Amino acid sequence: MAQNKKxxxxxxxxxxxxxxxxxxxPARVAILKQIADRETCICGEIVEVLPLAQSTVSQHLKELLxxxxxxxxxxxxxxxxxxxxxxxxKFEKTFNEFFKKxxxxxxxxx
Amino acid sequence: MAQNKKxxxxxxxxxxxxxxxxxxxPARVAILKQIADRETCICGEIVEVLPLAQSTVSQHLKELLxxxxxxxxxxxxxxxxxxxxxxxxKFEKTFNEFFKKxxxxxxxxx
DNA sequence: ATACTATATCGCAAATATACGATTATATAA
DNA sequence: TTATATAATCGTATATTTGCGATATAGTAT
Numbered sequence: 001m002a003q004n005k006k007x008x009x010x011x012x013x014x015x016x017x018x019x020x021x022x023x024x025x026p027a028r029v030a031i032l033k034q035i036a037d038r039e040t041c042i043c044g045e046i047v048e049v050l051p052l053a054q055s056t057v058s059q060h061l062k063e064l065l066x067x068x069x070x071x072x073x074x075x076x077x078x079x080x081x082x083x084x085x086x087x088x089x090k091f092e093k094t095f096n097e098f099f100k101k102x103x104x105x106x107x108x109x110x
Numbered sequence: 111m112a113q114n115k116k117x118x119x120x121x122x123x124x125x126x127x128x129x130x131x132x133x134x135x136p137a138r139v140a141i142l143k144q145i146a147d148r149e150t151c152i153c154g155e156i157v158e159v160l161p162l163a164q165s166t167v168s169q170h171l172k173e174l175l176x177x178x179x180x181x182x183x184x185x186x187x188x189x190x191x192x193x194x195x196x197x198x199x200k201f202e203k204t205f206n207e208f209f210k211k212x213x214x215x216x217x218x219x220x
Numbered sequence: 221a222t223a224c225t226a227t228a229t230c231g232c233a234a235a236t237a238t239a240c241g242a243t244t245a246t247a248t249a250a
Numbered sequence: 251t252t253a254t255a256t257a258a259t260c261g262t263a264t265a266t267t268t269g270c271g272a273t274a275t276a277g278t279a280t
Contacts, residue, residue, distance in 0.1 A: 002234050002269045008161040009136035013143070021134035025238085026119035026127040029208075033123070036209050044256065051118040056239050058258055063237095077247045077256045088209065098139075099146050099198065112239040112264055135268085154226060166269050168228055187226045187277045 016098060019091045022067035027052060028060050032083065035070060041080040126208060129201045132177035137162060138170050142193065145180060151190040 006014060023029055027050060034046050046061075047054045061081060064070045068087045073080045116124060133139055137160060144156050156171075157164045171191065174180045178197045183190045 002232095004235075005161060005269075006136055009140055013136040013139045016139045017134055017136040020130040020132075020139075022130075024127055024131035024134040026116055026123040027238090029123045029126045029130075030119055033208060047257090051115060052238095053240055054257070055241075055259080059238080062258085074246090074257090077254095079257060083209075098143060099193075112262095114265075115239075137268090157227095162268095163270055164227070165229080165271075169268080172228085184227090184277090187224095189227060 012094060012098065016091070016094060018067055019069075019087070022064055022069050025060070027056075028064060031057070031060055031064065032069065035081050036083050041073070041082040043075075043079045043081065122204060122208065126201070126204060128177060129179075129197070132174055132179050135170070137166075138174060141167070141170055141174065142179065145191050146193050151183070151192040153185075153189045153191065 006017075009017075023032065030050060031046055034049060035042060038045075044054070047057050050057055052060075061070070061072070061079075064081075065072055068084050070081045071084050116127075119127075133142065140160060141156055144159060145152060148155075154164070157167045160167055162170075171180070171182070171189075174191075175182055178194050180191045181194050
């Protein structure tokens with residue numbers, strides 16, 4: 001963008017946006033799904049399942065880490081990831097208090 | 111991107127990503143908040159409240175419409191928007207069934 | 221008809237995101 | 251040590267997003 005105006009918005013607004021941004025790509029949704037579905041944490045199995053190169057998957061994992069949607073751990077030569085449910089819960093809470101407060105599903109509306 | 115791989119992911123994955131994408135910018139979060147908070151639908155009042163030019167706000171509104179997060183209605187020279195709660199509910203449902211199914215907040219995990 | 225108001229659209233510039241191959245770093249195996 | 255395997259990072263090309271001013275469009279008022 002010509003200028004980045006994100007700093008002009010509130011902390012909560014940015015937090016919600018950042019969370020949403022982390023899951024705003026189908027590849028990252030698919031990665032989260034894979035991690036959530038497995039009993040134990042996984043790593044490069046994701047690469048086998050997704051239609052993306054290893055480096056691309058690694059980049060997406062990095063973004064998910066940055067947004068704290070997942071936790072990562074090195075295990076020998078492998079890397080192991082799991083869902084950070086705390087962040088999901090926090091998001092759900094913030095999301096609800098942000099949007100549902102004034103919401104009586106207004107019938108006056110268009 | 112070099113190539114767009116979004117078509118290689120499932121419908122559900124893309125739906126979740128699209129919804130998230132619509133709220134992945136603090137300006138759009140702020141716009142949704144404004145609309146949700148008012149009794150009646152509003153229009154260019156948003157422009158007064160946000161630190162963005164009128165054309166930029168209009169663009170964001172267009173995106174929110176496209177994602178069906180809001181409904182719009184023309185009222186004279188003014189445009190009137192309101193939250194499309196149906197989409198929010200649908201998202202919540204999809205989100206939960208997608209991520210919470212296998213989730214026992216796995217203690218084996220890192 | 222003319223002026224005014226509100227909003228959408230267009231065209232452009234700059235910033236970010238996506239994707240990949242090549243390379244690097246680290247751990248394990250031989 | 252050397253080879254192998256796994257995953258992160260770098261460099262780069264391209265696509266998309268963000269933002270604004272200018273313009274277009276359409277309703278309302280004079």
